[in-house]
Amino acid sequence: MPDQRPSDSQALSILVIDEDEIRASIIREGLREAGHQRVHVISVMDGLVRAVEDLAPDVIVIDLANPSRDLVEHLSQVSRAVRRPVAMFVDQSDAGIMEAAISAGVSAYVVDGLRKDRVKAILDMAVARFTAYSRLRDELESTRQALEDRKAIDRAKAILQKLRGVSEEEAYHLIRRKAMAENRRMGEVARALVSTADLLTGTDP
Amino acid sequence: MPELRDIQPRETIRIGFMPLLDAAIPVVAARCGFARKYGLEIELVRETSWANVRDRLAIGHFDAAHLLAPLPIAATLGLTPYDVPLVVPMTLGHGGNAITVSETVWQAMVTAMPEVVANDPVTTGQALKQVILVRRQRGEAPLALAVVHPYSSHNYELRYWLAASGIDPDEDVAIAILPPPYMPDALAARRIDGFCVGEPWNSVAAQRSAGRIILTKQAIWPASPDKVLALRADWAEAHGDLVDRLMLALIESALWCAEPAYLEPLVEIMSGPDILGVDAESIRPALSGALVLADGPHVIPGMLDFAGGDANFPWKSHALWYLAQMIRWRQASPAPEAGERAAAVYRPDLYRKAAMHLGLSAPEADFRHEAGSATKPSLGFFDGMTFDPEDLLPGCCIAR
Structure with a gap:
């Protein structure tokens, strides 16, 4: 060669x-x-x-x-x-x-x-x-995650406002307290709440 | 030697593996509590190429690895890109691979030789030779047969069988290299005509009707090694206690894997998405020994033995057989000290120490003559050839 x-x-x-x-x-x-x-x-x-x-x-x-x-x-x-x-x-x-x-x-x-x-x-x-x-x-992944967390938290707040008759700010603090008590992210707590509410009201995901 | 208790805090051992059934021993040790019993936490890392496993073992990302039996010898002799001395304290079982060809090639084999029988190395070899001759007369391209790595049992067994059947592996066929999980797709896409690979990838191809299994490793060289546990030599030297504990955990895991009563749990663990990620139906054949070969169902004793006999014993004579194949196929030159260096990679002393602690028997010799005998006709090569390790040690020369 x-x-x-x-x-x-x-x-x-x-x-x-x-x-x-x-x-x-x-x-x-x-x-x-x-x-x-x-x-x-x-x-x-x-x-x-x-x-x-x-x-x-x-x-x-x-x-x-x-x-x-x-x-x-x-x-x-x-x-x-x-x-x-x-x-x-x-x-x-x-x-x-x-x-x-x-x-x-x-x-x-x-x-x-x-x-x-x-x-x-x-x-x-x-x-x-x-x-x-x-x-x-x-970074992209964490931005996407943050965006999804934000959406879940907004939905969770709305559910709490409706079910418990609290203000938006009080709803936010409820989610945050729960997250801190259970050592989880707020997004996770919010998502759990949303999916439970979906189950109870019969809304398909 | 450690006591049989859960030592806290546990030390983490990271083990790299390729998605193959013979990774079962470290996988089960990690998942079924054998590591914990000896104060270890095994972190499993699945890899995409043998080169990655070798490199990450070499630079210390992995403490131990599921590796092709000849690869630690090649790495120690400096035949691979990043040469680092490795040691092999244990064989991860015997058997476990097979040769599969495309439907077209099998049909041509049957046409050329109607009496061909699957898992019979003699008639399958004769039939394949006829197919190759016919293709040559017609001016067709040589058959492309894939193996997983140049320094693999697959490469050497395939070449051994071809050569013994009168087929020159370098001239009469084209040998390609593909990672194990890609074999079935490559065969289905007709990019290759056949392959030699570990299970479950033969059964996956057969079940997808992409190919026919014609021969198992067991039929070419019964009770022979395929994958080993490899450690960096300096790491093993510096972490004697961890090596001892890892060996105990892995030997107990091997006994569990070999227990027929645990077949179904083993199938479930190995089919997991983070281990093999294939259906249980593709995994069960090799683990149970009931395979569907090219001409129908066969029961193959010793298809994949995780323990029992000397299935975990790293014979130094096996290291020398692999060296002999490297020389035979011109991957290595016959240097005078190569035999000593290759034999030093396999460490039966480390296995024996752990086996004794567990009350298991282990061979007293480090070398054995590879040949069938009146008492153990199942040992030895299918063509009746023998391998005497003494031939290699002093002069290290072998005729092709």
Whole structure:
């Protein structure tokens, strides 16, 4: 096989494998901003081997939840046309960056022989963006949760006002006291109250 | 060794596993009180790839893992991307996997050889060889057969059976790699023509009419290991007391899993959405040994043995057999010290210590000759070949 190792002056070909298409495009943008123009994204497992044969990537970035990881690691045992991918972390001195990458949920492979310092920046960027993305997703989730809590509390207040003849403010304090006494969130108490009321009045959820 | 009481506060051991039936021993230890009995809390983490299990074990996210039997040897010999010395104090049972082919391939096998019998490695091998020859004459692509990992019992058993049947695994077929839960879908979508994988994924494919089970591991190499418990060598060294307690909990769990009276509770636990997430009907066949193979129902003794005999004993000679396969299929080079290093990964001494504490017997030897004998004809390879670990230890060379 001819030596296909990229020289330092050549642009690196980078393949991003991620089933989360939004996250994959965030990574692609990050790579483009860093000056990498040869970036390809695959988000389905089908035809992965063929894609790697065709693209001949120097670097593969893959999300850890991706079941294709066992395949990527051993592509060269599956296809003779594929240059041997090796993990970016090969010795104990890489333990820190490996820990960071795994905690962030991403891993990367480079073709054998590629200088590690050329690609370390790629992994650092991927780790940072994976972490930012999951923080964003957590924030979105908590915003959604807060919105739903708010809706449940409003409904619960209305039910209490009607059933017990209290003011809106008193209804709010009733829910809050109950939540504090039972060490639960107000949203949970409100939801329990709403579903109980639905049961008693025969309202289908 | 710890006393038999619930030690407070309990220490947490995090165990990574892949969704397969032979993860049952750690799962049951966590769920049915065996861990608590020895002052442990087992936190189970389901993973999506063997590479994740290995990496997270290596960097300390996991204290222990359900791992492919040959993988700790490969990781210790530096054959995998992140090499870290691992130890294997216990085998998580014997058997548990099978070979399934597409309906098309099975029909072609029957046409080529009407006398073919499922679970008979000889006639199935001959029939498959005929199918491959016919396909070649017609200029069709070689059959694509998937395994879960290059360093897996599945890969080596499939290759062993193919080679013994006169089929070159590297030239006559294309071996692909897929994670276990994806096998049935890949077969149904005709992306592959067959696979060798742990249960329940063969039965899942058969029940969805995606494929036919033609051969079980039990028929190729009876009473042989498939998954092991793996620990990081330095962690095991530093946490001797935790290792002892974990071993006691897991061995008791193995005895529970192997008890026929607990079949239904075991089916229920393993089918849970956080463990396998598949129907009980797909799980029961391997656990009961009553499988529907390509030509009808079969009862297969020892289909998946969680305990009893030496089902949990990590024979050093098995580590050497795996090394021999790595060399045979050119994954490893025959270095003089490779045999010693591979054998050192399997730790029968740790198993023996725990077994003795529980009053169970364990083999006194660390190595055994793999061969059938007059007293135990069920041992040994289907083709009558033998494996003498002595062949590997000093010179570590084996003919392909």
